[in-house]
Amino acid sequence: MLINENLNSLGFKGVKNIYKNLSVSELVERAVLNGEGKLTSSGALNVNTGKYTGRSPEDRFIVDQRSIHNDINWGKVNVPIAQENFDLIYKKLIEYFQGKDLYIFDGFAGADKRYSMKVRFINELACQNLFVHQLFIRPTEEELINFSPEFTLICAPGFKADPVVDKTNSEAFVIINFEKKMVIIGGTMYSGEMKKSIFSVLNYILPQKGVLPMHCSANIGIEGDTALFFGLSGTGKTTLSADPNRRLIGDDEHGWSDDGIFNFEGGCYAKCINLSKDNEPQIWNAIKFGTMLENVVADKNGEVDYSDDRFTENTRAAYPVDYIPGAVLEGTGSIPKTILFLTADAFGVLPPISKLTKEQAMYHFMSGYTSKLAGTERGIKEPQATFSACFGAPFMPMNPSFYAKMLGDKIESADVDVYLVNTGWAGGPYGVGKRMKLSYTRAMVTAAINGELKNVEYVEHPIFKLMMPVSCQGVPSEILNPINTWENKDEYRKYALELAKKFKENFSKFTDVPENIQEIAASIE
Structure with missing residues (x-):
């Protein structure tokens, strides 16, 4: 089989079972049988991710290679790691999979076929394979016949790095290797790391094709008018774009080409702390069988308490975009x-x-x-x-x-x-x-x-x-x-000036800033 040939080329040997492109029902069943999570009363699968309940930015690296070195904005965010350290970690990661089951999902990142990227996800856990199945764009049976990945992501939460030997900052790691067209993740069970890694890859690749990659949600009105919502997690992208009077295109990541915008994904990853049916009915109703919850508190009967933050305030729900009524299933929209x-x-x-x-x-x-x-x-x-x-x-x-x-x-x-x-x-x-x-x-x-x-x-x-x-x-x-x-009012001005100072201090670190933008920065008191 092609999949086995591909696995051999990646170095996998002696794996137990290979579960490729399972259905939602099969993945949920495997996750429950494996003890990875439990079903809630709504039918959603609830998973506890342990101590990693959010992204771990200090554990993210990009392999420093000559072909990309001058393009990357190296620093605290984009931290380099040497090729030899990647190779060392990768070798141990592949050995870790011996005797273990593999869950594989083949999908697309990018709804516009002119710019979409074929991605193969290889997971240790069925629940995380369910996550990528629901979050990314699912191919047709015909598209799967000769599927050849352009990027491969391997995720093994149970494998932990050795910071001293591997030159990582902790047991967890997220490493992007652009030359090998690969992402490897270990030590953390937080599924958002997979989603954001592919986003990072597209943010490097798509601008070279004239597409602006954006961390934003998008919806469209009955007149075909598209709106974009930029913002970090928790600022309201998902909530505000899930408008019953408009159709949702996507809740987090999009590209803007000369012809319009397109969703990178086929699903949503919504925060659900203090979620209520009255305030966010679309998200509430999307939490059903096939949805994966992370770190939500549920009692022995599977009844969920969305107000309980004992594990984290970053409780999440991952579901396909078609769980939102009227969503734009083709994932595209007009120029905003x-x-x-x-x-x-x-x-x-x-x-x-x-x-x-x-x-x-x-x-x-x-x-x-x-x-x-x-x-x-x-x-x-x-x-x-x-x-x-x-x-x-x-x-x-x-x-x-x-x-x-x-x-x-x-x-x-x-x-x-x-x-x-x-x-x-x-x-x-x-x-x-x-x-x-x-x-x-x-x-x-x-x-x-x-x-x-x-x-x-x-x-x-x-x-x-x-x-x-x-x-x-x-x-x-x-x-x-x-x-x-x-x-x-004096206190207001005091705090406003304090924030303005922070704006100025932050902006001073940027390089290659156009003059008209520098003028805006200088105008702030």
């Missing part, structure tokens, strides 16, 4: 008309919504200000103000200026409206103020997408120079200017 940058401002000083010029959009895209929310990375217990270039720095191999220039060109050519939306705190910083009401945020987002904010009156924020609307249907006008929500 509206872009929304979502930020969870822990300082509580940014306006709940503001309109951006193209230059401001490029500036805020490069800045990527938000707050790391509890649980999304190991060790994060409460919101921390942070900057993540392109709203996805951990997954962007190249210089942020490169991606920002691509975005600016596309905004200009398509005359896109861009808004900065604060889904974080108002009336004070975290611990004092309150999180912005979801109903208000939804109303502002709807107004932006429908074009209702194009012609309203605006006022300029005195420090950040953002244009704030003075009215928005469904939103109390007094909250549109954030200073109005603070009892102590």
